[in-house]
Amino acid sequence: MKKAIYWVFFLAFVPSSFGQNMDLNALNLKNIGPTIMSGRIVDIAVNPNNPTEFYAAYASGGLWYTNNNGTSFEPVMDTAPTLNCGSVTVDWNTETIWVGTGEVNSSRSSYSGIGVLKSTDKGNTWKNIGLNDSHHISRIWVNPLNNDEIIVGALGHLYTPNEERGVFKTVDGGKTWTKTLFINPDTGIIDISVASDNTQIMYAAAWERERKAWNFKGNGKGSGIYKSEDGGTTWHLISRDGSGFPNNDGVGRIGLGVFNHNILYAILDNQNNRPVVEEAITKSKKTAQSDMFSAPGSIFIKKPNKEINSYLKKHGLTEKYRAETLKNWVKKGQLQPTEVKTVLQDANKALFETEVIGCEIYKSIDGGKTWQRTHENYIDDLYYSYGYYFGNISVDPKDENRIYFGGVPLLFSNDGGKTMKNISTENVHADHHVTWINPNNPNHIINGNDGGINISYDNGAHWKKCNNEALGQFYAVNIDHNESYNVYGGLQDNGVWVANNNYKKSDAWEQEGKYPYESIMGGDGMQVQIDKRDANIVYTGFQFGNYFRLDRSKNTQEFISPTLPKGTKEKPLRFNWQTPILLSPHNQDILYMGSQFLHRSMDQGTTWEKISTDLTHGSVEGNVAFGTLTTISESPLQFGLLYTGSDDGIIHLSKDGGISWNIISSQLPQNLWVSRVKASQFKKERVYATLNGYRNDDFKPYVYLSEDNGANWQDISSNLPQSPVNVILEDTENENLLFVGTDNGLFVSLDKGKSWIDFSSQMPPVAVHDLVIQPKAKDLIVGTHGRSLYKVNIDKIQRLTSEVLSKSLYIYEVPSIKKSDRWGSSWSTWAKPFEPKAEIWFYSNTSEEVEITIENEFGLTVFSKKIAAKKGLNLVEYNYILSDDVISKWKKKYKKAIFEKGDNDKQYVLPSKYSIHIKKGNEAVFTHLEVTESKKV
Secondary structure (H helix, E strand, O other), X not given: OEOOOHHHHOOOOOOXXXXXXXXXXXXXXXXXXXXXXXXXXXXXXXXXXXXXXXXXXXXXXXXXXXXXXXXXXXXXOOOOXXXXXXXXXXXXXXXXEEEEEOOOOXXXXXXXXXXXXXXXXXXXXXXXXXXXXXXXXXXXXXXXXXXOOEEEEEOOOOOOOOOOOEEEEEOOOOOEOEEEEOOEOOEEEEEEEEOOOOOOOEEEEEEEOEEOOOOEEOOOOOOEEEEEOOOOOOOEEOOOOOOOOOOOOOEEEEEEEEOOOOOEEEEEEEEEEOOHHHHHHHHHHHHHHHHOOOOOHHHHOOOOHHHHHHHHHHOOOOOOOOHHHHHHHHHOOOOOHHHHHHHHHHHOHHHHHOOEEEEEEEEEOOOOOOOEEOOOOOEOOOXXXXXXXXXXXXXXXXXXXXXXXEOOOEXXXXXXXXXXXXXXXXXXXXXXXXXXXXXXXXXXXXEEEOOEEEEEOOOOOOOEEOOOOOOOEEEEEEEOOOOOOEEEEXXXXXXXXXXXXXXXXXXXXXXXXXXXXXXXXOOOEEEEEEOOOOOOEEEEEEOOOEEEEEEOOOOEEEEOOOOOOOOOOOOOOOOOOOOOEEEOXXXXXXXXXXXXXXXXXXXXXXXXXXXXXXXXXXXXXXXXXXXXXXXXXXXXXXOOOEEEEEOOOOEEXXXXXXXXXXXXXXXXXXXXXXXXXXEOOOOOOOEEEEEEOHHHOOOOOEEEEEOOOOOOOEEOOOOOOOOOEEEEEEOOOOOOOEEEXXXXXXXXXXXXXXXXXXXXXXXXXXXXXXXXXXXOOXXXXXXXXXXXXXXXXXXXXXXXXXXXHOOOEEEOOOOOEEOOOOOOOOOOOOOXXXXXXXXXXXXXXXXXXEEEEEEXXXXXXXXXXEEEOOOEXXXXXXXXXXXXXXXXXXXXXXXXXXXXXXOOOXXXXXXXEXXXXXXXXXXXXXXXXXXXXXOOO
């Protein structure tokens, strides 16, 4: 197979009026955390000779390196065209790194990759060596004696069938590839493990799965275990009938742990139903769970959420419901507990009839010819109903009976899986994906989970958390309107957090005892709305429409999600994983929330009215909530001018506050996820929309503008790269200025979408899920799904109007400054002196040399410099320092001038009125710079 070109996802920009070669990199995006929680770890590679040195691969945050045992990390993949990781392999002798891109956990936010990336310089540069259409790569094995021989396990597309999946082998370092194992277009390879005592012996786990936006099937006949005895050139199925390992449609994800060429373990997500005779073993436990619905409503709502959520997990309902949802039905009088159970049974009849087997551990001591289940009883409360998300098992390299395997908790067995115990104690996040065991100290383990990296030196009795970098996976972000404003955001599996926007990464908080970011909600954090009148009133929640009204001044919260009226015969409301909410820009007591209907509350969520019919195509049979609203917008220029978008591709408009609705998306591509619909604040008839094809393995950018309330649309995706679009945002001051967040970065348009410019300076190509502008501060806050939050002041580009862009040269005003005795001084011998600086910003419509001069009010030049200006925004910093030559000239002309050096032995300018001149060819522009006297106290 020929090597594909790796930059297929990143098309060159086409010529355009303003966007051609426009450079805005002078505007740096600054990361503002948080770091205390982390994103999902998918793999780790540890130096066996120095286990304080290792690489950690994050699902959507890239590859990170530490050589101080996780005390700090540095990113090594930021120059690559994607940050989406599935696996990592390192040759520690040559320091060569291979990354299989594209996460394999098959969750709703498992982003695709672009093949295998290789670096020979510790991550400074990367080369794509093929398998671009594999999308999700689970394992890479490199022959330690010959780095050109590589085996790759490719899982393939997440949402659609494809051929580039299976096992691939190259013997020329990736120049050409041979597919050595292929099962079918729906089955890929989820794991590969090689015998340490004979690298010709390899085992591969095949996984058949089908994810749709409305349903996930994580098992199939194609799943199984294959073996190669010739270094991956040929393979044969060893999990056959009669082998002792299941071989049927119920076989789900499999993880492998190989001790040597004969002894190996397999962890299986067995989706076959438990035999009826075996069901009796757990009858008492199931009866106890069933009895919870026999209790009166007043008792049911007092039951622990954990107990109810456990029940939901066991019956495959965590993709639709949470304990709070059920309690709210009962609390609001909509349903009795017995009726709740009926609703749940209707939602997943198959799993209510009998429970699936779930997690199982199998062992073979004859190279996979025969298998034996290691345990007698079921392993409950490990996988629950989403075993597809896990599937990792590790074996102590020196003791075949010591094994670790992860699910929600992390379990350990020292007797080959006969008995096991939970070792994920406090300080360890749930959902475990990889565990490394030190071959020279079996009590030293490194674990990767949904919360980052944890390290233990006493086999899990105590853990160190290594969260010190900004790797949060944000779904949503918002701001309040305080003078010193706060940022809020909801994260994948890490709740909702808030902090002041001035956050800077520092370890000082560990001594102070309080981290700057504060958690205000658990679960998977979702959208946030903040009352503009009182920032203590916050509306937020977690997945599937569980929203609350918080009063942070009183430390109270009230569940506010709408329910159907008591006695209704309608089925329960359908809420999206990321349920949309919106405070009306016209009245902050009015709150909107979307299920399949649009709901409106006139009293801060206390009571609700349904103001629409079903605004989707309707319910779809499946185990994932679908047929739901995903986005809501109300025109800031007219109350009741409402837009909604759905996960099944419909955009609706109401001009009368929800009395009547019209579909306005018929002209647009159909059946795509409406990621955003946004009414303009400059023109009542203007509206923007973005569609997202990610759940169809469609990576085109879909961005549209309508000037007539959706009657007609124009495509404004223009020169955007091939990457799904998650959000569009219109600027608050410049109607031509737009921002777009995609799965691979941030882009800006200066001409209302006619052309787009990469706006990811200082930010790697990470997925951008949400954007918001703090209008007074003129800050853009960027919510990324893998690198936490970024902030950039956009005042300079807000002023890049069409008038300014038509000029050859334009200089921005420079604020005046007071001369201070602090200039060049410090409070301590050991502290750096304070050194002022002026930022001189200018726009040039060409890339060519310009000359900058600064003169005082008497015409004396105090600073002069020639620079190579870029087409776009340029920044020159002036430090107010005078050279000896300038001081000499000044003294000759003005003998009364007194110059005193600072503690840093530098002389700063005297108070005066200065002018800044920028000359390009025959053109020149200028502005003023005033240095005033500081007031003596």
